Amino acid sequence: MSDNKLFMPFGVEYDLIKGIMKNPDKHLIRKASSMKGHYEDAAALDKIIAAGDPLHYEVFEKNIPEENGHLQFCISTTQPGLVGDECFMTKGHYHRIPETAEIYLCLTGRGYMLMKTKEGDSVAEEMFPGRMVYVPPYWAHRTVNTGDTPLTSFCVYPGNAGHNYGDIEVEGFPKRVYKRNGKIEISAWKRKS
Ligand code: F6R
Numbered sequence: 001m002s003d004n005k006l007f008m009p010f011g012v013e014y015d016l017i018k019g020i021m022k023n024p025d026k027h028l029i030r031k032a033s034s035m036k037g038h039y040e041d042a043a044a045l046d047k048i049i050a051a052g053d054p055l056h057y058e059v060f061e062k063n064i065p066e067e068n069g070h071l072q073f074c075i076s077t078t079q080p081g082l083v084g085d086e087c088f089m090t091k092g093h094y095h096r097i098p099e100t101a102e103i104y105l106c107l108t109g110r111g112y113m114l115m116k117t118k119e120g121d122s123v124a125e126e127m128f129p130g131r132m133v134y135v136p137p138y139w140a141h142r143t144v145n146t147g148d149t150p151l152t153s154f155c156v157y158p159g160n161a162g163h164n165y166g167d168i169e170v171e172g173f174p175k176r177v178y179k180r181n182g183k184i185e186i187s188a189w190k191r192k193s
């Protein structure tokens with residue numbers, strides 16, 4: 001083809017047992033230090049950062065144009081761990097184009113997808129291998145690892161969806177997920193005034 005704009009088909013190999021995408025083009029790494037302001041116990045997060053700033057989560061992607069009609073896809077891997085008694089999680093975001101949805105197919109580990117709308121709706125959906133969570137348009141979303149092994153999902157979303165981190169940083173998620181005495185607790189978060 002002489003048309004340089006034509007995007008060529010391609011294939012990607014996965015290890016679905018381990019939750020690994022082979023030969024990703026992009027590898028995003030978020031350490032504990034990039035999670036400031038997201039956990040209830042800021043002092044506990046500072047301690048973890050001072051003790052070595054461990055890996056929190058990673059995203060593995062291929063280069064796909066950020067355009068309507070394309071589909072972005074990735075492997076998202078969140079490490080197990082606690083900040084105080086709150087489970088490790090992703091920052092979470094709305095999509096920049098809010099009327100875009102997303103599918104998370106869980107491959108490894110155990111946890112929750114926390115979701116919220118600007119109208120105040122709030123839902124926690126369980127994640128475990130073989131379970132898919134559908135994030136509808138207009139729902140901010142964050143993954144939380146409640147297990148002892150990495151929580152890994154294959155995600156697919158519209159090419160032009162983008163990320164809006166700013167709004168949810170201001171709003172916060174109404175639900176938080178804790179592990180206390182080995183038990184998972186999901187409770188409402190009261191913002192400190
Ligand atoms: C894309 C998406 C995931 C997340 C990834 C990291 O729309 O939802 O690929 O980007 O799980 O989480 P964030 O982006 O919230 O840091």
Ligand code: ZN
Pocket residue numbers: 093094095102141157
């Ligand atoms: Zn998303």
